[in-house]
Amino acid sequence: MSEQYVLHVNGNDHGVRDAWLGESLLYVLRERLGLTAAKGACEQGECGSCSVQVDGVLVCSCLVMAASAVDQAITTVEGLAAPGSPSDVQQAFVDTGAVQCGFCTPGLIIAAHDLLDRDTDPSELTIREELSGNVCRCTGYGRIIEAVQRVAVARRELS
Amino acid sequence: MTVEMPTSLADVVTALAERPGATLLAGGTDLMVEVNEGHRSIGQFGSSDHVIGLTRVPELTSFTVDRSTGTVTLGSGVRWCEIEREPLRSLLPALAQAARTVGSPQIRNAGTVGGNLATCSPAGDGLPVLAATGAVVHLLGPDGARDLAVTDFMTGVKRTAKAPGELITAVTVPLLTGWQGYSKVGVRNAMVIATASACVATDVPSRSVRIALGSVGPTIIRCTEAEGAAERAVDWDTRADPPSITIDGARHCARMAAAASRPIDDHRSTADYRRRAVAVMVERLLLRAFPGEVPR
Numbered sequence: 077m078s079e080q081y082v083l084h085v086n087g088n089d090h091g092v093r094d095a096w097l098g099e100s101l102l103y104v105l106r107e108r109l110g111l112t113a114a115k116g117a118c119e120q121g122e123c124g125s126c127s128v129q130v131d132g133v134l135v136c137s138c139l140v141m142a143a144s145a146v147d148q149a150i151t152t153v154e155g156l157a158a159p160g161s162p163s164d165v166q167q168a169f170v171d172t173g174a175v176q177c178g179f180c181t182p183g184l185i186i187a188a189h190d191l192l193d194r195d196t197d198p199s200e201l202t203i204r205e206e207l208s209g210n211v212c213r214c215t216g217y218g219r220i221i222e223a224v225q226r227v228a229v230a231r232r233e234l235s
Numbered sequence: 236m237t238v239e240m241p242t243s244l245a246d247v248v249t250a251l252a253e254r255p256g257a258t259l260l261a262g263g264t265d266l267m268v269e270v271n272e273g274h275r276s277i278g279q280f281g282s283s284d285h286v287i288g289l290t291r292v293p294e295l296t297s298f299t300v301d302r303s304t305g306t307v308t309l310g311s312g313v314r315w316c317e318i319e320r321e322p323l324r325s326l327l328p329a330l331a332q333a334a335r336t337v338g339s340p341q342i343r344n345a346g347t348v349g350g351n352l353a354t355c356s357p358a359g360d361g362l363p364v365l366a367a368t369g370a371v372v373h374l375l376g377p378d379g380a381r382d383l384a385v386t387d388f389m390t391g392v393k394r395t396a397k398a399p400g401e402l403i404t405a406v407t408v409p410l411l412t413g414w415q416g417y418s419k420v421g422v423r424n425a426m427v428i429a430t431a432s433a434c435v436a437t438d439v440p441s442r443s444v445r446i447a448l449g450s451v452g453p454t455i456i457r458c459t460e461a462e463g464a465a466e467r468a469v470d471w472d473t474r475a476d477p478p479s480i481t482i483d484g485a486r487h488c489a490r491m492a493a494a495a496s497r498p499i500d501d502h503r504s505t506a507d508y509r510r511r512a513v514a515v516m517v518e519r520l521l522l523r524a525f526p527g528e529v530p531r
Contacts, residue, residue, distance in 0.1 A: 208340070
């Protein structure tokens with residue numbers, strides 16, 4: 077592969093040119109494609125603020141070599157819902173007050189979507205374990221867990 | 236710099252033969268930390284600027300169960316998230332326990348058993364289990380394939396017997412008949428690198444007890460003296476199922492295991508604490524394996 081490649085992000089193809097191929101997916105998303113929902117903090121897979129889905133699998137984008145994600149479907153928070161029409165998880169975070177400084181929020185939103193798409197009725201312990209890779213230093217997690225539980229209940233009532 | 240993503244093992248071997256100094260990329264959970272922090276030079280300072288990704292190679296990302304030989308062979312690209320779930324969870328319970336303690340769900344969705352072996356950190360969560368169960372590492376290189384006992388494969392802190400141009404294709408783990416478990420001490424419950432870890436794996440038909448320790452030496456330590464003492468201390472002939480050990484017996488063996496550890500003081504803990512943690516973990520694991528005086 078030469079020093080240019082194409083990433084498939086949120087349903088759109090994005091060309092990446094003149095980039096060092098060792099760059100992380102997080103760096104490319106933020107600095108080259110202008111998709112800033114995924115946040116950069118620890119850059120070593122500890123904090124989860126850079127969480128995205130690659131082919132439907134939740135990963136830390138800081139630990140994905142961007143050039144290795146060619147031909148894969150990358151989903152960021154920007155791809156979950158259109159501006160102005162939040163997803164059910166995003167709305168629940170607002171309604172419960174699960175957002176304080178907001179830095180961890182995009183990672184938590186995509187991790188919560190990932191969890192709720194696999195498990196329609198997660199226990200509190202399951203939610204805590206599944207979100208253990210997303211560090212929040214403001215909320216104490218109570219309202220985040222409440223938000224996830226609210227969505228789980230609402231989705232079950234709809235189905 | 237180049238990044239290749241081959242889709243067959245043959246293509247990996249060809250790529251590696253052309254570029255024996257290439258960096259192999261599996262889950263990226265170790266490699267990319269080093270790249271992000273500038274500790275790993277790819278294409279700088281004269282190092283090879285080629286990366287060969289292993290995540291799209293079906294031969295590496297799959298596993299097979301062989302009941303006739305009583306083994307599970309995990310491709311090196313099998314991820315922790317697969318090992319912690321069925322069917323592997325029931326087949327390899329201690330490895331599944333270890334898998335569940337690796338990083339976070341995001342890390343377990345990417346990190347692989349082969350990467351754990353290749354990095355060979357003393358704190359690698361899967362490694363004490365692979366050592367205790369007697370796993371065999373399969374390597375493939377320009378001179379063909381070879382197998383090494385995992386304890387021979389791990390030679391030191393982040394050092395292995397893997398030669399340049401070789402890759403880990405798989406690891407074969409024997410299926411044992413008896414209780415097995417993994418225990419890990421760290422500063423918190425989630426997202427933690429082991430301060431000390433231990434695996435006890437038992438095989439009742441062969442009256443065998445295996446004990447391996449992590450994070451308390453340059454690489455994983457098998458405690459052969461403590462294993463022998465445990466095998467003698469267990470009442471194998473009791474009609475109870477599973478067999479039992481006394482609390483005093485378990486404590487004695489655990490002290491021997493602690494004596495076999497070679498911990499150091501570092502930024503994560505002290506040697507004294509680690510030695511103490513080994514004794515506590517091994518005693519608990521032995522009593523879970525052989526509950527006589529205490530319930531499992």
